Amino acid sequence: MTRRHITAPIVAIAALAMTVIGPTAPAGAAVPDVALRWAYLMKRSLNVAPQTAVYRKQLATQQVAVKARAAEMATAQTADNAARARLATATTADRAARSRVAAAQKARLAAKQELGRAEKLKPRNQAAVNRARTALAAANGAVNLRTKEAQRVAANLAAHTAAANAAAATLRTATGAWNAAGAAVADTQQKIVALGNAAGLAAMASKISKDVVTQVRPGFTVADTTQVYGVTVHKAVAVPFKRMVDDAKAAGIAISAGGFRTKERQIELRKINGCPDIWTAPASSCRVPTAIPGRSLHELGLAVDITSGGKTINSKTPAFAWLSTHAAAYGFVNLPSEAWHWSITGG
Numbered sequence: 534m535t536r537r538h539i540t541a542p543i544v545a546i547a548a549l550a551m552t553v554i555g556p557t558a559p560a561g562a563a564v565p566d567v568a569l570r571w572a573y574l575m576k577r578s579l580n581v582a583p584q585t586a587v588y589r590k591q592l593a594t595q596q597v598a599v600k601a602r603a604a605e606m607a608t609a610q611t612a613d614n615a616a617r618a619r620l621a622t623a624t625t626a627d628r629a630a631r632s633r634v635a636a637a638q639k640a641r642l643a644a645k646q647e648l649g650r651a652e653k654l655k656p657r658n659q660a661a662v663n664r665a666r667t668a669l670a671a672a673n674g675a676v677n678l679r680t681k682e683a684q685r686v687a688a689n690l691a692a693h694t695a696a697a698n699a700a701a702a703t704l705r706t707a708t709g710a711w712n713a714a715g716a717a718v719a720d721t722q723q724k725i726v727a728l729g730n731a732a733g734l735a736a737m738a739s740k741i742s743k744d745v746v747t748q749v750r751p752g753f754t755v756a757d758t759t760q761v762y763g764v765t766v767h768k769a770v771a772v773p774f775k776r777m778v779d780d781a782k783a784a785g786i787a788i789s790a791g792g793f794r795t796k797e798r799q800i801e802l803r804k805i806n807g808c809p810d811i812w813t814a815p816a817s818s819c820r821v822p823t824a825i826p827g828r829s830l831h832e833l834g835l836a837v838d839i840t841s842g843g844k845t846i847n848s849k850t851p852a853f854a855w856l857s858t859h860a861a862a863y864g865f866v867n868l869p870s871e872a873w874h875w876s877i878t879g880g
C-alpha cells in the first residue's frame with residue numbers, strides 16, 4: 534500500500550486534517566492518509582458537543598421567533614377576516630344605495646309625466662297642475678338626497694376596499710415570515726443531526742488507530758511532531774491531546790506528559806530501566822516496563838506518559854481516574870500494565 538501519498542478521493546479530508554495539524558506542516562507533508570483520517574474523525578467527534586450546544590441555543594431562539602411569527606400571523610388573520618366582513622357590509626350598503634337612487638329617479642320620471650298630463654288637461658285644472666309641480670319638486674329633492682347618500686356610501690366602500698387590501702398584504706407578509714422562521718428551525722435541526730454522534734466518530738477513529746501506527750512508523754520523521762504545552766506529540770494527535778489537557782484542567786485535574794522520544798533515547802531508557810538486553814527482552818522484564826527500541830509508540834509521538842503535579846501518575850491518582858473515564862473521547866487508551874502510558878491504540 535502507498536503509505537505517504539495523498540490520493541485524490543481523500544484530498545478533502547486531507548485538507549481538513551491539514552488545518553488540524555497546522556500551517557507549519559511543510560508542502561506535501563508526509564503524514565499517511567489514515568493518520569489524517571484519524572485526526573479528522575477525532576476533530577469532528579470533539580466538535581460535536583460544543584457545536585451542538587451552539588446550534589441548540591440558536592434553535593431555542595428560532596423556536597421563540599416561530600411562536601412570535603405565529604402570533605403575528607393569527608393577529609393578521611383576525612384583522613383580515615374583520616376587514617373582509619366590513620367590506621362585505623359596505624358592498625351591500627352600496628348596492629342598496631344605488632337601487633334607492635334608481636327608485637328615486639324612476640319616481641321623478643313618473644312625477645314629470647304626471648305634470649305633463651296635468652298641463653295638457655282641457656279645461657285647465659290649475660289645482661291639479663300645482664299638485665303635480667309640488668310632487669315633481671319633492672321627487673327632485675329625493676333624487677338629490679339619495680344621490681348624495683349613494684356618494685357617501687361609495688366613498689365608504691372605497692375606504693373598506695383599500696383597508697381589506699392592506700389587511701391581505703399584511704397577512705401575506707406575516708405568513709411569509711412565519712414560513713421563513715419555520716424553515717430556519719428545520720435547517721438548524723438538520724445541522725444538529727448532520728453533526729453526528731461524538732462517541733460514534735471516536736469509535737471510527739479507534740478502529741483505524743492500529744493502521745495509523747503501522748503506516749506512520751515506516752516514514753516517520755521528527756518533522757511529523759509538534760509541541761502541545763511543551764509536550765512533543767505527533768501532529769495527528771495534537772488537537773485531541775490539547776483538548777484532553779484543557780478539559781482535564783477545567784475539571785480540576787492538571788496533567789502534563791512525556792510524549793515523543795527518539796530511538797536513541799529509547800535505547801538509553803532500556804539501559805537505565807535495567808532491561809536484560811536492549812533489543813529482545815520483553816518490556817515487562819525491565820525494572821520499569823520499557824518497550825523494545827523501534828516498537829514504542831513514543832518514538833512516533835503517538836503515546837504519552839502522563840504526569841500530574843510533576844509526578845508520573847499511578848492507578849490510584851485522581852488523574853488516572855479522570856483519564857479512565859474520559860481519555861477515550863480524545864482517542865487515548867491506557868496500557869493496563871502502565872497506568873501512566875496512554876496511546877492511540879493502548880499499546
Ligand SMILES: [Zn+2]
Nearest residue numbers: 836837838874
Ligand atoms: Zn509510555
